[in-house]
Amino acid sequence: MYDAVVIGAGPAGYVSAIKMAHLGLKVAVVEKEHAGGTCTNKGCIPTKALLVSSHMYHEAKNKAKRLGVNVQGVSYDFKAIRSHMQRAINTSRKGVEYLFKKNGIDYVKAEARIEKPGVVRAGDQTLQTRAILIATGSKPTIFPPFDQVEGIWTSDDVFKAEALPESILIVGGGVIGVEMGAFMGMLGAEVHIVEIMDHILPGEDQDIADVVKKSLTAIGVKIYESSKVTKVEKRGEAFVATIETPKETFDLRVSRVLLSVGRRPNIGEDVKELGIAVEKGIVTDDHLRTSVEGIYAAGDVRAKIMLAHVGFHEGIVVAYNIKGQEKKVDLSVVPSVIYTSPEVSSVGIREKDMDGERHGVAKFPVAASGRAAAMGEREGFAKVIYEKDTGRVVGFSMVGPFASELVMEAAVAIKHGLTVEQLASTIHPHPTISETLLGAFEQAEGKAIHL
């Protein structure tokens, strides 16, 4: 008899299992594919590995000379890029398996099916348990007309590709589409990105997206905003797509089409048969309990914020609740990162969503930073949204070098109610890009010194 059986070894499931083991519970994890889930095997880790290669290639080709480094005959080997990616995947996957072993968690490689509360069927085993966690994640969305054409790629297929496509149409300019476009564009593929909203990265502010757009355009990526793909056909080995932009409608011939228009939760028949409430994803209360007693859900399968670190947080919340130590999910401060060059990060309220009466906004450019000058980087800025009457930070966005790592200063501030004065009076090391944040905080206070 287990205390808990976790279905799915992605970020939500594996973290929950480890936390439960730490809390002294007896746990089994059932996974039908690979430990680490989407994130490790077809998501966060492989995309970042690919982007590191393409970025280095791009810098060697385009930036080294400016820094006084002569590199001749720069080229890339797609197979070797893939092995680098595979090695990163393996390390991450093995790491999760190792933690299962170390924490005495039973790891069952099989497809799981909930027979009833307390009973999970995993291949030919039947597991009896007090509690069940559904952490079955999500998969790429495919809809008409794309589901009718053979050979359309989703992000899953990019990681299996043997070679870089000569040309590619990316449908959807969200985070995944833009990261994939950046990867292939930097390596020299002809990339077209079609986004239905009025700018790429529609979750972010326009000014942030514009910097990314400029950098993508500079590497030759074609971007069509407020546009859509109305038709796609396979012609021989190639695809012909009809693109409708605000200005014109035209046909585009490409060797590949990648659909990156979002993900939908993996909800099995068992969940439906048990009558677990489902809307967009599995419905839970703020303790992450589903509508059926003894069954919890966490991660992408809830279809809330589909990010690995949200899964980590939710997995931990579930572990405490199964242990009997009540804990509520809190998604009020979730940093998000986009690994383009330059990088993008944000947390809390965006400028486009702020309340003009109550909130103020202050910006500081990356170009005013000494470190940026030393790095030969000019693009980007940090932006802080704060409460006018208290000075408390409520939102932050940045595009620029190291944005992925710098977002945490703002996340801590927002989570703990720190003010722009408190942040501005904290000494920031010089020369670092963190001074861009300092500049924005000072600007919010009144006037930045270095502007």
Add this chain to the structure above:
Amino acid sequence: MRKVVDGKIWVEVAEPVLVGVTKDFLEEIGDVTYVGFQKSAGDTVNKGDVIVSLETVKAAEEVVCPVSGKIVEVNKDLENDPEKLNEDPESVWLVKIEAAKEELESL
């Protein structure tokens, strides 16, 4: 005959000599995710030279050569399949070395 150096490296005294890592050592450093050979067949090595780097789930460890000599063969299969090493470290060798008798005796 098998000798163990520092509890980490095993040396199978034969012709050629086989060198591997112990189960205890792998338990300490965690499962291996990548085996990177720093030497190739034909290279001369001195005792103490790094011959292999092991990347594991929580560390990067270097395996140094327990004896001087000439590398006869490296176990290239492990580059693509490090799992073999995790499964059975006590019988999966990393390198084969032609080594001097005297050094082997003093291990």
